[in-house]
Amino acid sequence: MKAAIIGATGYGGAELIRLLHYHPDVTLQSFHSSSQEGESIAASYPHMQGIAEKNLKHIDPAQIAKEADVVFAAAPAGVSAELVPELVDNGARVVDLSGDFRLQDTGKYEDWYQKKAPDKQYVNQAVYGLTEWLETDITGTQLLSNPGCYPTAALLALAPLVKQNRVDTSSIIIDAKTGVSGAGRKAAAATHFTETNDNLKIYKVFKHQHTPEIEAMLEAWSGKPEAITFSTHLVPMTRGIMTTIYADAPQDMTAQELTELYQECYNDCYFVRVKEQGTYPSTKDVYGSNFCDLSLSYDERTNRIMIVSVIDNLVKGAAGQAVQNMNRMFGLNETAGLDLIPVYP
Amino acid sequence: MKAAIIGATGYGGAELIRLLHYHPDVTLQSFHSSSQEGESIAASYPHMQGIAEKNLKHIDPAQIAKEADVVFAAAPAGVSAELVPELVDNGARVVDLSGDFRLQDTGKYEDWYQKKAPDKQYVNQAVYGLTEWLETDITGTQLLSNPGCYPTAALLALAPLVKQNRVDTSSIIIDAKTGVSGAGRKAAAATHFTETNDNLKIYKVFKHQHTPEIEAMLEAWSGKPEAITFSTHLVPMTRGIMTTIYADAPQDMTAQELTELYQECYNDCYFVRVKEQGTYPSTKDVYGSNFCDLSLSYDERTNRIMIVSVIDNLVKGAAGQAVQNMNRMFGLNETAGLDLIPVYP
Amino acid sequence: MKAAIIGATGYGGAELIRLLHYHPDVTLQSFHSSSQEGESIAASYPHMQGIAEKNLKHIDPAQIAKEADVVFAAAPAGVSAELVPELVDNGARVVDLSGDFRLQDTGKYEDWYQKKAPDKQYVNQAVYGLTEWLETDITGTQLLSNPGCYPTAALLALAPLVKQNRVDTSSIIIDAKTGVSGAGRKAAAATHFTETNDNLKIYKVFKHQHTPEIEAMLEAWSGKPEAITFSTHLVPMTRGIMTTIYADAPQDMTAQELTELYQECYNDCYFVRVKEQGTYPSTKDVYGSNFCDLSLSYDERTNRIMIVSVIDNLVKGAAGQAVQNMNRMFGLNETAGLDLIPVYP
C-alpha cells in the first residue's frame, strides 16, 4: 500500500511519517506541502535525515489520488475543506486529520471554528473515526474524519458510562491539560519557550472548537443533547493530554465496579488500558505511543465519579489513530505500525 | 524585630530567608535545623553564600523564644506539633507553616494526616491565617497557623461567592495543579527529574490532607458542612499553583457581574489581583511573589461558574503569607518585605 | 532620581522595571516603546498589574532627556545607534544595553553585527561598563555602554588571570551555554517551546557578535590581540548563562592557588562570589540576582585551567549590571536595588 501525506511539515504529518515508516504494509509514497514545496523533508525535520528523506511535492489532488492508495490530509482546518473534496472526487481514500469534517452540524462548525463550513455533501459522507467506538464497518469508507486530540481522550474516558446511561451527561465537567505540541509547529508568542516554560496557562476558555465535537458524540450515545463544561490548560511539556473528568453519579457506585465495567468494555481494545483500581495514569506512560490509559475513581464523600485519561496528543490524538483507522479501512491488523512501547523516561 | 526560622533547610525556610532579607523591619536572628545543625546555611543553599549566611543552630525552643521576637516554624507536619507548644509556653510569638494547627477538628487531622494530633489546647489557641479573610485582629495573637498552599489558592478564589451565599458549596469541584516544589526538598522517586519532566501526573486522589482544611473554611463561611471534590495534579514546573474551580450557579449570572463582585470585594487587598473579564492568569504571573491572581467566568451554556486562581506555592502559599501575617501581628505595613514584582520570564 | 526606560516591552526592559521598583533612590518616570505605544505595560506583562503599571509612551528623545535623570536604552542593536546620539545631544545620561556602543572598532561592529555602525563620536564617548573592572571613575560619564551577557560571564571569569598575564590568551576556549531568554521576547521557530524543550542546540557557530567584545577586553588587559574560540549553546531553561573556560597554564599551578588569587582579586566585589575550591556553581544559584559565581580548577593531567562562571543573563548580564552602573554613575551605593537573594528553587 502506498501512502501520501499532505501537510507533511506539520507535527501531525511528521508523526505520520514516523509511524508509517515502521508499518509493515505501507510504503511512503509522497509528501506534500504548499509552503516548502521542492525542499527535502529533512530541511524541515533534520531528525529524518537518511531515514525517510523525500522532497516535498506540490499538492495536486488528482495526481495524489492517482498515485496513492491512501491519502492522509494533515492540513489546517479550512484547508482540508478545500482539498478533501477534490481528493474524494478523484477516487482517493482519505483520512483527514483536520476538524473540517468532524461536525455533521455545519452551523456549529461555523460558530466554533469561525470559518466557512465545507460542502455538506462531503461532511455527510465522512465517517467519524473514534476507532474503538466506530459504529460501522469502515472497510469501504472513502472519507474518514479523524477525531481531535481532546475529544479522543475525553470520549474514550466517557463512552462506557454514557452509552450505558450510567451518568447524567449534563453534569459532566472535563478539565483538560495538554502539552504544547498540540498548538502546532508555527511559532507564536503564547508558545514561545520563555513564556511557556515553568508556566501553566488556561486558554480558549469556553471557546475551544473541540467542545461541539465532544458534545455531538455524547448526544449520539446518550440520545439527548446536553452542553458540557470543557476547559483546556497548557502544560510546559511537549506531548501528552490528560483529561480529568467529573460527573455526578446517579446512584451509589464503587470505584471497583466502575473499573470492572471499563475493563470489560475495553477488554478487546489493545490501545485502551484500564488501570487497576487505585492507580492512575501519567502522560509519559503513553509518550510516543497509541495508547489511552484510563482510571476510574468514585468519591464517596460527594457521590462523584472521576475519570482520568491520558493520550499522546500527536499519536492516539492524531497520527496514531489515523493509522489505526487506515488499518481498519484496509482490513489490516489493527496494531500494524503501532505496536510501539511508549518512550520512557 | 528579630526573627528565628526553624526548619531553615526546607524550601519554606529558604523562602522565608529570601523574603525577610528584604524586610525593612526584620533582622534574621537565627536559623535552626535538626538535620544540618552546625553547618552553614550556604552548604545547603549555595545561592545564599555571602548574603544571608549563618550557621544552623540546634532547635532549643526556650532559647529561641528568648532571643527572637517572632519565630517561624517551617518544620514538617508532626514535628511542629511537638515544637510549637514549647515555643508558645516559653512566650514566643509563632507563625507555624505546617498543617498541624490548621484543623480545629483534631479527629479530621488524624484521619487525613495519619498522625497523632497536637495537644488540643494549642490547636484551639491557633488563629488560622488566611490573611485577607482574617476574622479577628491578630495584633495580639501568639500562635498563627499559616494556611496550606492549595487552600490559599482555593479559598481566595471562593471566599466572595461563598460568604455571600451565591453558590451551593456542595457543587464545588476544585481541579488543582501544582509545581513540584510543593513536594518539598527531599528527593523521592515521584519527583526525580526524569520521572517528572515532560510528564503530568495526578496524585493523592481523594486523599489530599488539604481537603478538610478547605472544607472547614467553606463551612465557617457558608454555615453548613459540605464535602467538596478536590483533585491535585503535579505539573513539570518548579513553582506555582493553579486552581480551576467549577460550581453550579444558583441563578443566572454574567462573568462581568462576577468580576465586579470580586473586584469590589478585593479592592483593598494589595495581594489579590482580580483580572479583567476575559483575561486569565498564568502561574508565572506571580512567580516569586505574594500575589494571588484570579479570574471569573460564567459558562452560559451550562450555568456554571468557573474561577481560576494562581499563586506561587512557596510565597503566598507558604513563606510570603507567613510574612504577611507577621506584618499584621506586629502592626507593620502589610506589604513590608513583600513588595516584589514577580520574576518574569 | 527619575528613570526612563526605552524598550520597556523587551525582557531587558521588564527586568529593569523589576529591579528599579525596589531601588530606594529611583522613581520609575516613564516607559517607552515604539511598538506598543499607548498601551499599558500590564498588557504586555500581566505580572506587573497593580504594581508598576504605566502607559507606554512614544520615544521622543528630547522629551525623555528633559524629564529623566537617567535613561536606560533597552532597544535592539541598530535602534540604539539612532536613538542614543539624540538622547546624548539633549543632555541625557544614558545606560545603553544594546551592543551598539561596545566596540570601539566600528569595522568589527559592522563585520559581526552586519549593521551600519553608529556615529564614531558617540562610540568613542561611550564607557564600557563591566562594573567590577571599570578603568575610570564614571560619576561624570554621560554614555555608558552596558556589556553583553556572554562577555560579562566570560570576562569576569578571565580578568584576574589575563590582567596578571598568567595565561596565554590565544589558548582560551569559551564553551558557553545560555537559557532561552537571551534570545529575547520575539517568537521564533528556533525558540518555540516544542523545538527547544528537552533539546540542546548549538547556534551561531563562530559567528556570535559577542566574540569581538570579549576579544577587545582581553586585548586591553593583556596588551596583545588574540583570537579566541567561543561557542554558544541553547539550554532548555529560561534564565542563566554558564561559561566553561579552558586555557593552557603557562606553568604548574594548583586549583587552590587559583582560587586564592581570585578570592583576593574579587574580595571587594559584592556581586562576584568565588566558590571554595572543589565546589562549582549552578546557574540557578544566581537566578534573578546580580551575582556572578565563579570556580577555578586545574587539571594536573593536562596542565589546563578550567574556569566556570554563572550569571543570570537578564540581571548581571543585562538589567542588573545596568543598575549597578547607574549606581556608580550617580554615586549611589553599588548594591542599591540589587541586594536580592537569588530565587531558589
Place this chain on the structure above:
Amino acid sequence: MKAAIIGATGYGGAELIRLLHYHPDVTLQSFHSSSQEGESIAASYPHMQGIAEKNLKHIDPAQIAKEADVVFAAAPAGVSAELVPELVDNGARVVDLSGDFRLQDTGKYEDWYQKKAPDKQYVNQAVYGLTEWLETDITGTQLLSNPGCYPTAALLALAPLVKQNRVDTSSIIIDAKTGVSGAGRKAAAATHFTETNDNLKIYKVFKHQHTPEIEAMLEAWSGKPEAITFSTHLVPMTRGIMTTIYADAPQDMTAQELTELYQECYNDCYFVRVKEQGTYPSTKDVYGSNFCDLSLSYDERTNRIMIVSVIDNLVKGAAGQAVQNMNRMFGLNETAGLDLIPVYP
C-alpha cells in the same frame, strides 16, 4: 533468539525491552532484578502494561545462561563484575552495559571507579563494542563490553581524525553535556526535579569515570598515550548527550574538507549521520533512536577544529548500541530492531 535482561528495572534495562520488543529476530525471554524480584515489570514501568509484561525473576546466572541465547547485563558497575564471569562460565553470550569490562588496565578501573576490578581473565576476554569501529569480527565473541554514553559520543566524533593522525590528541578538550537520565533511575538530591529544572550544573569535574575509557581508545588509535580534558554538564532535559570537542589543527584545513573526510569515513555506517557543512545537530534530532549526528567546523581565526556530536544516551549510548552489537554477534542485520525514526518533537 531468546534474550534475557538483567537489571530490567533500570533505565538501560527498560530501554532494552523497548527496542527488543520490535526486534524481528528476538523474543524477550526473561527479565531479572535483585531488588524487585517477583513483581511485574509493569509495577516499575506502567508504560509497559499489556505490552511487555513479565514478572521479574531472580538472578540465577546458570539458569539464565541455559535458557537465553543472549544475555544483556544492565546492572550497576561493581555488580556486573560479579555476575558476568558466572554467566560466561555457564556458556552465555553476554552484552554487558556496565563499565566493569571496558578498561583493560584494571589499575585505572580501580582509580576511577573506586571499586575492586573484575577478574582480569574476563576483562581480557571482553571485546569493547564501539560498533562502528570494532577491530574484529565479533560473530564468535562471548563477552561484549558495551561502551559508555559519553565515550560513544566523543569517540565517534574523534575517530576519523585520530585514526588518520590528523590531530594532536593532547590538544583535545571535550565539553560534554548530558540529559538527566544518564544518572539512572535512583532518586537523589542532585537530580530532584526542583534542583535540576531550569538549572545547569557541572559535575564530577576531572573525575568522571568515562575519562580513561575515552583515553584508552584514543591511545589505541593514535598509538600514543595522552591525557585529554573532559568535562561533564547536567542539562535540564531527560535524554540526550552533546559533546562539543575542540582540538588544535596541525595544519590549515577547511570545514568542508573535514566534513568530506567524515562523510567518506562514515559512508557505510547507517547510524552515524554527518551533517552538511554549516548545519549542526541538536540532541532532539536523535531522541529515542540509535543515531549519532556529527558536524565538523573549522575556526580559521584560531586554527581550531570543533566537532559536535549528539546521541541519545539511553540508545546509542546504552541499549541501542547493545542491540546493534548483538546484531553483529549473531550475524543479524545491523539495523534490526533499531530502524526507528527519532521521536520529534
